[in-house]
Amino acid sequence: MTSPAPAEPRAKRRDKPQDEPRPARTLRAGPLALALTAALVLALTAAVSLGSVDVPPGEVWTVVARRLTGHAAEPGTRDLIVWQLRVPRALLAAVVGAGLGLVGTAVQALVRNPLADPYLLGISSGASLGAVAAIVLGTTLGLRLSFGGSLGLTVSLAAFVGALAAFSLVWLMARRGGGFSPLRLVLAGIGIAQFLGGLTSYLVLQTRDEQQTRGVLFWLMGSLGGAVWAQLALPALVVAVGLALLQARARGLNAMLMGDETAAGLGVDVARLRREVFVVTSVLTGVLVAVSGAIGFVGLMVPHVCRLLVGADHRRLLPLSALTGALLLVVVDTVARTALDGQELPIGVVTAVLGAPTLLYLLDRRLERS
8 A cells, every 4th residue: 555645845935924014005206296296386375375364376376476477566465465475484384394304304214213303303402502592692792683684594504503413412322332222312312302492491581682582482383484585595495405415315325224234235335424414414404493493293204104105215205205394384384374363373383283193103113013
């Protein structure tokens, strides 16, 4: 009696571990960018149209078209409201949002931590301290320094120095002992942010003008209320150059997500790339804080949303983060300006309402995975 023939071997397959995430389906970047651009145009139109005095969208575009084509302004208050007050504010919101989206994306790649954000890591607090120090010292010395005035470049430079110093200090503390701990990075950032915030509050209280003190305190919570056309040139230029510089380093940022050793094995000069990204993000944060104050959580939320939509490739992620950040902040600023009759909310209050639950959700997910 012969023994039964052995069963034929099944086709080889590689079983995935149960905890290995499945690749998510992503959207095509081109159509998504067009959709975001269209949504941004609609949001800008709504931002200029809505307010204490509503202006029909058709009239908004009529005023804008007349101004852009060099025609004389029509007499009346609506032309003044649209062109001098609301258009620069809406455009500044888009520029600041785009910059915050870029900074958040770059910082999260730099430190390989999805919880990183210029606000949480103390970068915005350092920039705020530098800007407020320039304002207070300028007032003490009799100089007419303002966040958007003729000497706004001085405030931006001071904010950049503060941002770079804070970022460097947080990074050194996270690398203490020769290793790198994402949790230590976040905790160091929160601690340094609180310390710098205390120094900033002390400087604000040293101002002699009570009206300026109230204005600075409101600005520290995020505000675009003083937006004028003169403010737009510098942040718009810095955001455009920052996008170009980060986009040119997108492949290096992709490699850094896999670790310094792997990135170096792929030919990336990790130390040089890190220095360059340090400087670019600090310049962006400093200039943005100088014109809008410290607006938190935008740099945390935007990269996560974009990664869910298009994946982690920074060649697509960076420009889409800029578009998404611009759209988000234009909407948030419109809500902050129109939600309460006769009273404007600080932008930071609205972004905190949106961002704090997002942070808690991300922390919960990381704890579950660990």
